[in-house]
Structure formats: C-alpha cells, structure tokens
Amino acid sequence: ETGVTQTPRHLVMGMTNKKSLKCEQHLGHNAMYWYKQSAKKPLELMFVYSLEERVENNSVPSRFSPECPNSSHLFLHLHTLQPEDSALYLCASSQGGTSGRLQETQYFGPGTRLLVL
Amino acid sequence: QKEVEQNSGPLSVPEGAIASLNCTYSDRGSQSFFWYRQYSGKSPELIMFIYSNGDKEDGRFTAQLNKASQYVSLLIRDSQPSDSATYLCAVNKSGGYQKVTFGIGTKLQVIP
Numbered sequence: 001e002t003g004v005t006q007t008p009r010h011l012v013m014g015m016t017n018k019k020s021l022k023c024e025q026h027l028g029h030n031a032m033y034w035y036k037q038s039a040k041k042p043l044e045l046m047f048v049y050s051l052e053e054r055v056e057n058n059s060v061p062s063r064f065s066p067e068c069p070n071s072s073h074l075f076l077h078l079h080t081l082q083p084e085d086s087a088l089y090l091c092a093s094s095q096g097g098t099s100g101r102l103q104e105t106q107y108f109g110p111g112t113r114l115l116v117l
Numbered sequence: 118q119k120e121v122e123q124n125s126g127p128l129s130v131p132e133g134a135i136a137s138l139n140c141t142y143s144d145r146g147s148q149s150f151f152w153y154r155q156y157s158g159k160s161p162e163l164i165m166f167i168y169s170n171g172d173k174e175d176g177r178f179t180a181q182l183n184k185a186s187q188y189v190s191l192l193i194r195d196s197q198p199s200d201s202a203t204y205l206c207a208v209n210k211s212g213g214y215q216k217v218t219f220g221i222g223t224k225l226q227v228i229p
Contacts, residue, residue, distance in 0.1 A: 002160075002162070040125075040221070041221065042121070042205075042218075042219045042220055042221045042222070043161075043205070043219040045216075045217070045218075048216070056216065090160055090161075105151065105163045105166060106163075106217065107163075108160040108161050108162070109160060110159070110160050111160050
C-alpha cells in the first residue's frame with residue numbers, strides 16, 4: 001500500500017454515461033496527478049493539482065473534468081467518453097518542494113481500469 | 118525524437134545474471150531521474166532516483182546517470198524471477214511541481 005487509494009478499481013461504461021473516478025491520498029502531500037496508461041504507450045500526464053490549484057492540463061479533451069476539493073482528494077469526472085478512452089487511469093501524489101529543484105517522488109494509487117463500450 | 122526513450126523489450130536474462138536497463142532523454146535541462154517498477158496489472162512503484170552524475174547503489178540496484186550523454190541506466194545484480202516486470206524510466210524536466218515524463222518501459226524477464 002502506497003497511501004494512495006482509488007475507487008472504483010474497475011469501471012465499464014457506455015459512451016452516454018457519466019461517471020467519476022475518486023482518488024484519496026493519506027500521505028500529507030500537496031500535489032496530486034491524473035495519468036492515463038494505455039497499452040504500448042508511455043504514461044500520459046493528464047492533470048496536475050498543486051495546493052489544490054490546477055497547474056497542468058495537457059490538452060486533455062473536455063469530456064474529462066478534474067476536481068480537487070482539498071489536498072487529499074482528487075476526482076476525475078467522465079462524460080460522453082469514446083472507446084479509445086479505455087485505459088488504466090492512475091492517480092499519484094507527491095510532496096512538492098519550494099522553488100528550485102523538486103526531488104520528491106510520486107506515489108501511485110492502484111489505478112482504475114476503465115472500459116468504454 | 119521521443120522525450121524519454123526506452124527499448125520496450127522484452128529483455129530476457131537468466132536468474133543470477135546482471136540485467137541492464139537503459140534510457141535516454143532529450144531535454145538537457147532535466148534535473149531528476151527515476152526508475153519505477155510496474156508488475157503486470159499493478160501500478161508503478163519507485164525503485165530508485167538519481168540527480169547527480171555517477172552511480173547510486175541501493176541493494177541489488179544501481180542507477181547510473183550521465184548528463185553529458187543524456188543517458189540513465191538501471192543495473193539489477195543477481196536478478197531474480199521476482200524482478201520480472203516492466204521498468205519505467207521517468208525524467209523531471211523542471212523544478213516546482215513535479216512535471217515528469219515517462220518512457221514506454223522495458224519489460225524484463227528473468228528466466229529461472
């Protein structure tokens with residue numbers, strides 16, 4: 001256990017459904033991340049929240065909508081997804097440092113395996 | 118050119134041998150380098166990190182960094198079947214929050 005939990009672990013949804021993925025970290029970290037991992041592709045960074053402020057949005061389609069209500073919780077709201085969105089969605093957290101070099105490691109949750117039909 | 122390049126493998130080594138995993142990166146301003154291990158169906162877990170040129174050892178694992186050549190490697194001594202996994206190289210391009218780019222990962226198979 002890394003101290004990062006994700007629910008649900010598996011999700012099957014139709015293209016017209018709306019669902020949400022939840023991530024919770026118990027490590028006291030101040031930065032949280034959503035990644036997408038597809039077969040034969042590198043981990044893709046989707047969103048970064050630092051101190052509850054979104055600081056990174058890597059041109060992710062608007063059908064993915066993140067929410068970070070506090071430093072321990074992160075959500076990914078899904079709506080009208082496409083079959084190509086089927087993947088493993090990983091949440092991670094880290095303890096961001098002050099200005100300059102950041103050395104802390106990212107700790108990953110177990111992931112949500114998403115299948116879009 | 119990919120930002121972080123790894124050979125996807127599989128790399129097969131016999132049990133007890135040294136496994137050598139390699140990674141190159143394109144951004145010369147990269148500051149921090151990480152190796153994650155990912156078992157099939159599981160999430161990545163940190164093996165080692167390295168920031169300075171040279172070698173860093175932790176048990177059976179040694180990370181090597183050569184910033185001039187933009188090259189980072191991971192050596193696993195006395196490889197065990199339990200080391201069979203995909204090893205992800207990750208590079209932090211800048212300071213502040215951690216903006217990390219991952220390679221595709223090298224699948225390692227340790228043959229008993």
